[in-house]
Amino acid sequence: MIYLARPHLSGKEWEYVKQCLDTNWISVAGDFVPQFEQKIAEYTNVQHAVAMSSGTAALHIALHTLGIGQNDAVIVPTLTFVASVNAICYTQATPIFVDVHQDTWQLDTHILENYLNIGTYAYQGNYYDKKTHKKLKAILPVHVLGNMPAMHRILELADKFNLIVVEDAAEALGSFYQNKHAGSIGKTGILSFNGNKIITTGGGGMLLTNDKQIAKHARHLIHQAKINGNEYIHDEIGFNYRLLNILAAIGVAQIEQLPYFLQKKQNIFQFYKEHLTPLGLITQKITENVRSNYWLSTFLLPDHIDKSGLLQFLQANEIEARSFWKPMHTLSMFKEFSYITQNNMAEQIYQKAISLPSGTDITETELHTVINAIKNYLKK
Ligand SMILES: Cc1ncc(COP(=O)(O)O)c(C=O)c1O
Known part of the structure; x- marks a missing residue:
C-alpha cells in the first residue's frame, strides 16, 4: 500500500x-x-x-x-x-x-x-x-x-x-x-x-x-x-x-528532521504538479507572500472525471488517496449556522479535490506508480 x-x-x-x-x-x-x-x-x-x-x-x-x-x-x-x-x-x-x-x-x-x-x-x-x-x-x-x-x-x-x-x-x-x-x-x-x-x-x-x-x-x-x-x-x-x-x-x-521533511514535501508537490498539470489537474495556488510547507499534495480533477471512481480505482491499486473535507456548513450538526458566500467555492473545490500520497517516506518509484495509475484511469 x-x-x-x-x-x-x-x-x-x-x-x-x-x-x-x-x-x-x-x-x-x-x-x-x-x-x-x-x-x-x-x-x-x-x-x-x-x-x-x-x-x-x-x-x-x-x-x-x-x-x-x-x-x-x-x-x-x-x-x-x-x-x-x-x-x-x-x-x-x-x-x-x-x-x-x-x-x-x-x-x-x-x-x-x-x-x-x-x-x-x-x-x-x-x-x-x-x-x-x-x-x-x-x-x-x-x-x-x-x-x-x-x-x-x-x-x-x-x-x-x-x-x-x-x-x-x-x-x-x-x-x-x-x-x-x-x-x-x-x-x-x-x-x-x-x-x-x-x-x-x-x-x-x-x-x-x-x-x-x-x-x-x-x-x-x-x-x-x-x-x-x-x-x-x-x-x-x-x-x-x-x-x-x-x-x-x-x-x-x-x-530535528523538519528541514529534510520540508524539502521532501516540496519535491513531492513539484513532482505531482509537473506530471498532473498536463493531464488537466489543477492545484492550489499559493497565496502571495506565503512560503508553504506543501503538507499534502491536493489537486482538482477536470470536470469530466468522477472523483469517487478515481478514488476507488486508486484504492484497488493499493494507493491511498482521499477526498477533501465536506464543507462544514453542510454537516448535519452545523446546518443551522450562517454561511457567507458568493459562489460557494468550497463546495466546488470539495466536489473535485483529491489528496494524493504525500508521506515523506514515499519513494520515487511509488510516486511514478501513483502517476501511472491516474493516467490509466483517465484513459478509461
Ligand atoms: C485544519 C486542522 N485543524 C485541526 C486539526 C486537529 O488536530 P488534532 O488531530 O491534533 O486534534 C487538524 C488535524 O488533525 C487539522 O487538519
Missing part, C-alpha cells in the same frame, strides 16, 4: 523513547515536554509554546483562554477539518462560516470584508452579527494544506472590527507568511502533531502565543487547573490536555 501520509520515524525516535522507558518518565512529567516546547517556540519564533494532547485540545484552550462563550460568534472558513468548528462549539460559541478563495482555498478576505461591512452592526465598540445578535469575538483562519490566507488583510479587518485572531495552523508547521511562522501572527495559534502531520508525536498539539498571561492560563487549565502545591486545590474547571513525555520525546526527534 502507498499511504497518504504516515509517521516517518527516521531519526532518534527510538533512542529518546528508550530514554523515557529506561527512566520511567513516560507520563506527563519529564524533560522532553519542555524541550519539545522550547524547540517549537524557537522554530516558530514565539515566546511561549504550550504542548497539549492534540491540536483540537489546543484550539479549545486557545478559544477558552480568550473568554469566548455562548454569547459570542467566531468566524471560520467552511473548508476545514471538523476539529476547527468542534472547538468553537465546545466553548458554546456560534461559528459563522465563510467561503474560501477559488484559487488558494483559504478564507476569502473579500467575502469576509463584505460580511463585516454589511452583515454586522456596532454597539459600544463591539460588532454583532445581524442575524443572531451574537458578539463577533474572533476570526479563526485555517492554514489549509500549509498554504495561508492573506494574513495582513485578516489582521487589518480584525483590528477594524475588534476581533481576535486565532490561527489554526494544525497543518502548517514550516509555513511562513512574510517570514512570520504560521500560528505566530495572531493572538494565539495552534499546531497539530497528529499521525499524518509533517512532524508527529502520534497525537499531540501545541499552543503558540507571545502573550505571557494566555500561556500561563493555558498551562494552568490543561493541568486540571490545579494550584501549585501538595494539596488538590483547583481554582476553575480545568482539562486533562497535557502531552505525554514519551510522545514529546518522539516530537523532539521529529523536529
